[in-house]
Every structure is written in C-alpha cells, then in structure tokens.
Amino acid sequence: MTLIKNLFTLLTLSLLTFACTGILPEQKEEVQPQQKLEVQAKENGDAHSYANIKEIKTQHLHLDLEVDFNDKIIFGVARHTMLNMGTDTAIFDVSGLDIQRVTIGKTNEVETDYIIGEEKGEQGAPLAVQITDTTTHINIYYKTTEASNALDWLAPSMTEGKVHPFLYTQGQAILTRTWIPLQDTPANRITYSADLTVPKDLIALMSATNPTEKNAEGKYHFEMDQAIPCYLIALAVGDIAYASLGENCGVYSEPSLIEVVKYEFADLPKMIEAAENLYGKYQWEVYDVLVLPYSFPFGGMENPRLTFANPTLIAGDRSSTSVIAHELAHSWSGNLVTNATWDDFWLNEGFTVYFENRIMESIYGKEIADMLALVEFQELKHTLAKMAASEHPEDSRLKLDLDKRRPDDGMTDIAYVKGAFFLKTLEDTVGREAFDIFLNKYFETHKFQTLTTEEFISYLNKELLTPAGIKFNTEEWIYENGLPANCKEISSNRFELAEENAKAIAEGNTKQLKSLQRDTYVMQEWLAFLRTLDGQDIDTNLMAKLDAHCEFTHWGNAEIAEEWYGLAIKTGYMPVKDELEAFLMKVGRRKFLEPLYEALIAGKHEGLNKEFALEIFEKAKDNYHAVSATTLREMLDI
Template structure:
C-alpha cells in the first residue's frame, strides 16, 4: 500500500464521464519500449469531456514521465484529472490519484496546462513528502514549484524554466505589497509562519510559499553547484522522508546531513553562508538574495511593453500607425502575459484612455477566451487613475464586473476573482464592486465568499 496524507483523500460524485489517455511507452524500457506502470485520463461532465480530453491528452503523460526521470518512480498507479464546476476556487488540488482542476484551464490551445505540471509535481512534494502543518506550507509548494519549473527545463529548454520564474515573480511582488500595507499582515510575507491557535491558514494563502519557496530552492541549487549536485540531493530527500510529514527544521537537518556525507566541508561552508533566518522569517518586498533569470523569452515582450509606454504622449492618430494586430502573432501565450505584466509595471496604467482602448481592440484583450490574458488586461486598466480627465479606470470597471460575474465566465478561481474584486473596489467609492459581489456571491465557493467579503470590507 502507498500511504496518502489524510488531507488528500477526496471523493467526487456527479454526472461524470471518463476518457483514458493512451498508455505511454518509454523507449528506455527496451528496444521496442514497454508501457509505463501507471495510467492517466480525465473525468468531467459530459458537456466538457471532448474539450477536456483534447486540452490535457497531449501533456499529462509527458509530465508524469519527466518527473519520474528527474526524481523517483511515480508511486500512485493512476494519475487522473477531474474538471470541476466553475466555482472551484483553485487552479488545481493534488488529491492522490485524482487531481481536481479548474475549467479555466480549458483555453482551447493547451496554453495553460503548466498547471497540470504543477499538480503532477505534488505527487513527490506534498503527496509523498508532506508538511506537518500549514506554517511550513512552503515545503509543499516551494518544492513543487521548483520541480514544475524543472519539468519546463526538461521538456522545453532552460530558457522556459527561467521564464516561468519571471512570470511567477509578478504574483509574488503583488502579494508582498498587499501584506505590507497592514502591520498585522506583514508576517504573512514570511516563508515560515507561526500561526496562532485557531487561526485560519487561508488568511495567508498567497504566492509567498510558492514563489519565495521556489526561488529559495533555486538559490540553493545554484549556490551548491547546479543541478548535477542538487538533483541527487532532491532524490535522496524524497526517499528519506517518503510517506512522512515534516517541518522546516527536519528538512534543514537532512540538507546538512546529505551534503556533509556526500560532499564534505566545502558544501557545508556554502550552507553556513546562507542567511537562514532572513529566508525563513524575513519580511519586506524583496528576497534575501535576488536571483538573476535568463530573459531570452521575455525580451520581445519587454520591448513591446516599452514601445506602448513610450507612446504615452503621442497623439492617438500617430499611435495607431505605431502598432498592428500582428504584433503578438509570434508570441507564445505566456509571452503575451509577460507583455501585459511588464506594461503594468512600467506605467501602463498612466496611458490615456484612447491608448488603452486601442490596446484592447487591436489585440482583442477584452474578448480573448484565455483567462490569464483577460485577467491581466483588466488588472492593467483598473489601475488607471480614476481621476484622469478621460475617465481612466471608471471606463473599465463595468466591463470587469460583468466579466467576473457573467454566468458563462469561469469565475470561481481565486487567483482571478479576488484581485478583480479588490481592484474594482478601489475605483470610485467602491460601491459598484460591492453591488456586483452581493448580487453574485451565491455562485462562488464558500472559501472565496469568505475571503472576498474581507477584501471588500464586508466582513
């Protein structure tokens, strides 16, 4: 039997159908290959089974096989996906043998399946070696983020790995800023959190354990000599704590023991140079050591964002000649995301309304079915100054409200709905956001309802 953490036992019922994915054959199992020991597939309501199968069949097997090659064999026998209703509040939940996923991943172009890579990675970090309590949540999510991005390295190349870190950094920075706004929430900027008795860990749910944790492990990997040194350690870590729940102190003790045994004093001196207290308990808007990323895949996105920013004081007639709808044709979907995030970071919200309208219409950002792009666009334009003569963010708050509350819209995932409602709440007196929320909150998951109530000052 394979031990399963008690919090990962899940039961689903409903009008569900199943599609098995073709069994993967690994060439290294012999000259003719042999099927792997595990199987994969997808469950969904009948209306979504065709799109669900198409979205996930291409990559799911690849993720499991690549993770096996990197870490240890997959132990759970089955890796199935279940596409949940729109109210599901997370991107995915790594229940052993049956990962729950949000229908927001059904983009129609397989551009968002990296979430499956993340959930697959939990089969080693979280499901096999798990955290003893929520204060050490980074042991689940930081390690999983590290492996997810290592899968990108293996399947798509080194630049793809660093590009994923660049994408994730935006969410981390936003959460660090948000927690820094109030003294009582600044401790949620920490990687290791000492929760008070009875405190709900959902209050601190953010990108901090994912991104600060993942970057911390990337820092250690580079410090200790790269993947040739760090990957065997990661494999030993999983084998050592297989089927166990641990805390950060146990993780750190094993780290020292492993490198003392296999590499000696040279590596121990490097570990001694780490500011452990700053990484585990540090607050603020930056990490103790800021990593450098390969920006190869980001350069075009950065350049286009700068071009838009530079058009700020150019008459709209001239701006129309500067850009064309084909600007994004050669971009990968996540390069488009980075373009919008970069534009937001360098002052895009200060662009005149006419420019933002052109941006939206030219690239179809207000109608795209890709929820990652649509969300970033609304976050950009809702940050426009509401006092601007042309209306600024007020022009967009109605559109954003209708989008997040549209019955046809996949609105339950908190990654999207919480920031949208928070941003809407900062436009004008915030009453429109509250009205949209009151009229539609019944359609959201109880976890999302409780947290959005707090976001809007209603609880």
Template structure:
C-alpha cells in the same frame, strides 16, 4: 493538552488514527451527506481522543463491536478550527461516529442542474485544503496525521462518482451496509440508488481526501491517465486534446524525481465554480475548466499538480506554517518538467511571471510581513485568509538559489535523496534544513538559511530571472509608458503567457485612451485565456477605464477561480474615490455568490471587510 497544529484540536499525547472507513449517503434534496466514519487506531487506547469537526451534526459515537455508546462532547464552534469532538475511550482500537454534514459545509459545493455544464443533473464536489476535510467527516484534520481510507458512496443511480482513490466497484446497495446504523434500510437501500466503492491504500493527509458526484464521463489520454468531466462531448474532447501530453510529463517527472508511486494520474475537469486552478488529489487531480485554452498551455497547471505527486503528496508539510515545503518544492519541480517538455522559454516565462507576482504579494503584505516569510506563525489565523504566492514563489527562489550554489547535477541528486528519505512522511522546515546541511556540508556558510526561511521579504541574493524573452517583454512594457505599444510583428508568436507577463509589467496608472488603443489592436478583453483577460481587466479597473466594466461583470459571473476573483474584486474596492466601483463589486457579489465555492465566498468577504 499539547496541540500539534495551530489549526487542529489534535493532541500530541493522543494516538493518531491509521484508517477511516466512510459510508456516505448523498441527499441532494437537502444538500447534506448522512455519514458514518469508522476510525481505527494503531493500538487499543484508553482515555481521551480529540477530533476536528466543522458544522457536523454528531448523532452518536459507538463501539463498532457491541454498538454501545461511547461518551463524547462537542464544543462550541471556533471561527477557524470548528468544533472540538472529544471522545473518552476504554481500551478501544476503533470507534464509529454517526453524523450529518451541513448544507453550509465549507468543503462541499452542491450545484443545481442550471449551475452545471449539462444543465440536467446536480453535481457535488469537495475542496478540502487547507482545513476543510473536517466539514465532510470527523478526523484529526492535520497534515501531520496521514491516513488510509475506504469509502462507500450511496448516490442516485443516474449519477456516478470519482474519488482520489482506487475504484473497486459500482453495485446496488445491500441490506447490511454500515450506514444502516443511522439512516435505516428505507433510506440507504431506497430504490433508484447505487453504491460506488473506493479504497486509498497509501497514507495521505486529510486535505487530499476528494470526491465528485454527478453526470461524469471520461476519455483515455494515456496508459495511466483518463480525463473526466461532465458528460458534455465538447468539454471532454477539448480537455482530452489539451492534456494529450500528460504521459510524457509523468515520464519526465519520474526521470527527475523517482518512481511515480500512485499508479494512476487521472484528471477531473470540474464546473467553472471550482475555486483553484488545480488540486493535487492523488490519483485524481481536480482542475478548473479555465485551464483548457486550446493550445496545450493549460498543461502547465497539470505539470504543477503532477509535481505534487512527489512534493506535497509523498512528502507533506507537517502543518500549514510550513506550506512552502509543499508549494515551493512543487513550483520548482513543475518548472523543471515544463523546461524539458515545453522548452526553456516556457520555463523562463513561468519564472518571470512568478517573480512579478511574488513582488506584488510582498507589497500586499507590507502591513503584516509575517506572511512574507517561508516559515510562518499562524496561531489564530485562517490559512485561507493568508493564502498567497509567497510560499510558491519565494520557496521556488530559495531552492533555485541552492541549485545555483551547488550546481544542477548535485541538486538533482539531493532532490532524489530527499524524496526517497521522507516519502509518505510529514515534515517541518527544521527537518528539511537539517537534511540539507547534512547532505550539502557547508551550505549554511554560502547561503543564509535562517534569513531565507524566517526573514521577511526577499533576501538580497534572490535571482531575478534573466532570459532573452523575459527581457524583451519587460522592455516592451516599459516602452508602453512612453506611449509605444508593441508592433504586430513583435508579438506575432506570443501566446497567453507572453501577454500575461507583458500586462503585469505595465504601469497601473496609464491613460484610458492607451488601454482602449491596446485592446482595439489586440482584443485582449476578448481573450479565451483567462490569465490574459483578467490581467487586462485588472489594468482597466486600475485605470478607471469603465468601458470594460461590463466584461468585468461577465467574468466574475462565469468563473469561480480565486486567482481571478481576488484581483478583480480587490481592484474594484481598493483605493479612495471609488464609490461607483465599490457599489458594483457589492452588487456583483450578491448576484454571483451562490455560484462561488464556500472558500471563495469567504475570501471575497474578507476583501470587503478590509476595504469597505
């Protein structure tokens, strides 16, 4: 057996599937999906095939033509990879797996009506990155295996579904659905149900499989973009205003990186428990409601997810050990889009915030420098446990270094050629470096490519950002150490990013009276921008300013985005002599954990295991 991915049971000697046809029956009463997966291979195959599963009950595996059983075995569950589903085929070009998901599926969050915006109907959504698609359907769950798929979602009639795929139709169930094989006519065709059909005709890695089911409405914001959210007018209208400039960003992306290949670029604003800022699912980007800030600055998250349409979705890292190929390129592309659409100052602030965050992440991994590399070794490592800004920001720095070396026009030409050459393929770091050296001869003599990709920490030729606005904000933060807070005229035109950069550059050991005075003047703890609020609350915890612990509690109970949960819980439990804070953290998690997505729950539990 020769695995192609440290996080998958997929074997290099087995054929990779080309298409999966899913029939999914959503049972909200049990928080499960009864599913069938018709998996197609490129050619008839005899012998073993390995699939990844996690917490799936496998009822049977069948020949779809004769309905005869196909031999299979299911291993005990590995804590990271899940269970190995091994099939024995005999000249089969397809096979049908009948299964049921678990209520504890790591990809699915089932929300009861009180946990939603509208408080009326339940809601369920997926988050499959990095290795969670296997908890929704059996598959070769590695980005090395790109698939097309079709899906029928059988849901309560008062709900609707969206997918990262093209919508075909909404109709009543009929008696010959594929799912009759496992759940019977009375279940699949029960009264009060509706079927939504979708198709994804372009090959994508399994982690980009995505759907949401609930009471969902939409607003048109451009010729290629709708904003979807729960059918709450205030949420829909504010989202439509925040993302009104999306079409301009798409056009700028096309100018920089080539044709947009996915037809639609729709946006779904999820309930507050969504664990990420955004997820780049093609055709249907998922977003946290915390990006709706009222000043269009949340569109920068959209710019990042849009950039993934070229770097990540078109060209994908072959395994998570090469994750920087997705996120470093996308961070670079995002900042190029922001620079054109929102101006150089906005892009400079992004780079400055990223630089600060990167240095903090390198400090975080000081005891395990492997994860400060771009190309990492992750055998036996859960990718969620080592998720960080390193592949984003160090990857950006590497590409920025190349741009500085050869000049922007030459680098733009290189990028377009890179995307055109590898689109709809999954590649590794070595493939990129070979392409780089072939197309930019002598680059390895000017830049130490091995040091950048396999060295720890930051290479000495990394560029700290330099701009007037960055320098001014860092200077003001340094003056705070001397007891001077910024004057109102100095911050009159500041938005959330300026405050975020300022707060992140303040020392973590200032006196509580200074924190109180700063907040008394600028009301940062009350900010509607969570980037600002969380940066301030993290500072308050670090300085043991307990006046704000009530606001910390409120924040940890109203948002599930890991970007906010991780620093706040870490600040509460990290360090000695913080028994009161540790007790608070454990209480808050016990009270809020049902609100958090399973991925976020696991991340917080790992923080506790390290510090408690």
C-alpha cells in the same frame, strides 16, 4: 499551544453540547473532565487541530455514506481504526456537522459518551469521545449541514450540461472536518476506503481507486491504500465522462467537455515521464485529472490519483498546462512528503513550484520555463510589497506562525514562489547535479511521511551543505522577512522585449501598436506586456486601440483576461464592464477574483468601483465556493 489552551479555558467556562447514551447528568463530569481535554489537545503540535494524535490516532478510515442532492446533505458513518497508546479519550475535529451518535467496537458496536465543544470559527470544535485504553474502533454517525463549507452543491444551471446537479469537496487546509469527523491535522497520515450511494444518473469519484463509467445502482466502492493526510480526502459527484490519455493516466469532465479536455491535457503522459526521470517513480499507480465546474476556488488541487482542475485551464492552446505540471509535482512534494503543520506550508508549495518549473523545462525548453518563473517572480514582488506595509510583515517568512489565524492566511506567493526561489538559489550554489541527487534522496527517505521546517533544515545540512563544505544563508531565507540579496536572478530576452514593446506603445509608437496581433506572443509574454502597461501612464484611447487590435476584452484565456480587466478598471475603460461582470459571475477561482475585486475596491472611476464590486458579489456569491466567498467578504468588509 496558546490557541488550544485558550479554547479549552473557554470551554471550561461555557455550556458544552453533550450527547450521552443513558448516562445520568451527575456522571457526565466523570466521563470527560475538561482539564484532560486541555492537556491532551495542546500537546498535538498543531495549532489548527484539537486531535490528541500523540495518544491515539486514526490509521484507517472507512466511510459508509449516502449523498442526498434533494436535502443537500451527506449522511452515514465514519469508522476509525485507531492506534491507541493507552488513553481513555479520543479527540476529533468537527465543524458544521450534526453528530448523531458514537459507538465503539468493530463488530459488536456499543454506544459511548461524547462531548462537543463550542464551535470556534473555521477551526470548528473538539469532539471528545469516551473510550477504554484498549479501544481501537470508533464509529461516528453523522450528517453534514449548511455549515459544511468543504461541500459545494451546484445546481444544474452552474454546470456545463445544465441538466444534472454536481457536488465536489475542497478540504485544504482544514475543511475536511466540515464533511467528515476526523483528526484533521496533516501530521497524521491515514489510509481510507469508502462505500458511497449517489443518485443513479450520476457517478462518484474520490482521491482513491475510481470507476470510469456509471453503474445502474449508484453504489461505488473506493480504496486508498497509500497513507495520506486528511486534507487530501476528496469527493466529486456528477454527470462525468472519462477519457484515457495513456496506460496510467486519463481525464474526467462533464461529457460535453471531454474532447476539449482530452486535447488540452494531451501532454500529461510526457509530464509524468519527465517527473519520474527527475525525482523517481510515481508512487500513486494512476494519475487522472477531473475538470470541475467554474466555482472551484483554485487552479488545481493535488488530490492523489485524482487532481481537481479548474476549467479556466482550458484555453484551447495548452498555454495553462503548467498548473497541471504543478499538481503532478505535488505527487512528490506535498502528497508523498507533507508539511507537518500549516506553518510549514512552504515545504509543500515551494518544492512543488520548483519541481513544476523543472518539468516544464524538460518538455518545453528553458526559455518557456524561465518566462514562467519570471511571471511568478513578478507576482512575488507585488506580494512582498503589500506584506511589508501590512499588519503582518512577518508573513513574508517561509516558516510561518499562524497561531490564532486561519491557515489560508499562509497560502500566498511566499510559500509558493519565495520557497521555489530558495530552492533555485540552493541549486545555483551547489550545482544542479548535486541538488538533484539530494532531492531524489529527500523524496525517497521521507516518502509517506510528514516533515517540519526544522527537520528539513537538519536534513539539508546533514545530506547536502555540510558534506560539501558549503555555507548558505538558510536561516535568513526561512526565518527573516523579505527576499535575501543572494536570490537567484532569471532573465529572458523574449520577456524583456515584450516589456520594451509595451513601454514604446504607451509612449505613442503607432508602428509597434499596428504590428500587434494575438499570435505576436505566447501567454507569458502577453502577461509581461500587460503588466508593463499597468505601470505606464495610459488612457482609455490607447486601451480602445489595443482592444481593437487584439480583442482583449473577449479573449478566452483567463490569465490574460484577468490582467486586461485589471488594467481596464484602473484606466476606467468602460467597454469591459459587461464582460468583466460576466467573468466575475462565472469564475470562482480565487486567483482571479482577489485582484479584480481589489482593483474595483480601489477603483476611482464611476461604474468600475467598490459599489460595482458589492453589486456583483451580491449576485455572484452563491456561485462561489466558501473558500473564495470568505476571502471576498473580508475584502469587501461585509
């Protein structure tokens, strides 16, 4: 890999950080020659990891850690049980960690030598450990630092209860290495266990077996017996309550929210049943959802056994539950069958968006599912237009090349929605029955495995297209820019009617305007309505009339709020300013922050422009997780 080769060339020329145990300086070159580091690292097949997993790889990880809210650190030991194919060096990924010592051995630990290379941005550094060719147990003693970007330490003021602090992790794509030293590539699946000590008035939860109530000692044990990629190791610590929704599912949240969360996600058992009816038995025993504080940067994160969810999903009317259907679908696509590298990210997300839509269709009907798909397709077209004019138009391909770039650069609508429409088009071509048979076999054949795009193409041809004698433009969909001409088209009369009403109101139809009420549409229709207005020539007078009829500025649904605030920025509708600022100060979900900051940066109205964006960011930056803050700093050029 070019990235890894360049890194180790630099390491050879630069000063390395050595941590040695009684070894004389003249012996250090013998401990770990840089040439060996280069050779081992570049052969792992993942441009975003230094780990030499083809020579030695973790099979099980045990964490023995203490969570210290006073100093905002996690400290302890990561114990790796490894499959050693005969190497004398084990390379791990680390970033923002204070490595204190490394030992080898299971019961009688012996200190060993190690080298930490120079940190290179988000990718971090290689931690190369000296071992013997029979070593199978490596123990890394460490503590986190302020640079551990997976960790979001929240003061009580940033929680719903305002009394206790809160901590959560976000590991995808390559941030798990900022709180655990490990081989941070999705190509290597591991089991893990943990013993955690936390403040006695808080509870700890992980993507593993979980307690449902606090204990008096503040000590918790966790087991994840199914092998997962490291980005799915997750932790949350806080004042958290639990409510059951059924035999194998429930919800966690801060105590004051537990009843509204329970109501909002009441359909979760139906979703699990629908998913199993489509693509086979749920493989993770329990499916729980934890609603985090507002700083969480995503709508949801599919940590196995414990999906993390953003409180913006709590709309009061269950209108945003498709996100939960999405995270549940990840229990098959992403968690059960995983992209081997971040260049293959569409294998996780394209399948999941497709599967999510099938779950929603099963429970709520085709009309709702089609409107959800149309909302996503609108977002895809917007992304495609931006990419075509960008410095990376090739990012509109499903198979990416993110060498020398951040994996997050590939987390766009391309992977999610173009990927889903590729599968929808396949389904339309071969027929739903045949496609469902194919997908069931796909998940069963590759469960608890990782897959590259090329391996998927080979499997698709062998199991579906070739036996049926079907020719399909797979290569065009995956390796070429843009959207192929044979992309499946979806239509919705309700969606189109909402768009027509928006155009009529923009043209001055007062009768249509006066008939407008909040309950006129479901959320997807409102999104179609507002997005259509965005393409019309409207002024602040019409904005005021719309606001008077529907109170958009004070609407509790975050999806609708984001569209309305964007429209207000474009038209210069100043009455939203205070609510917009409050929204951007409170919400950390990147999906909402990016378009609103982008609109402000391009804003032409005094008070709703880049100056205002910079002012808000300066006040809000500590409320955002590093994932969102990094994206916004790049946008604001600060």
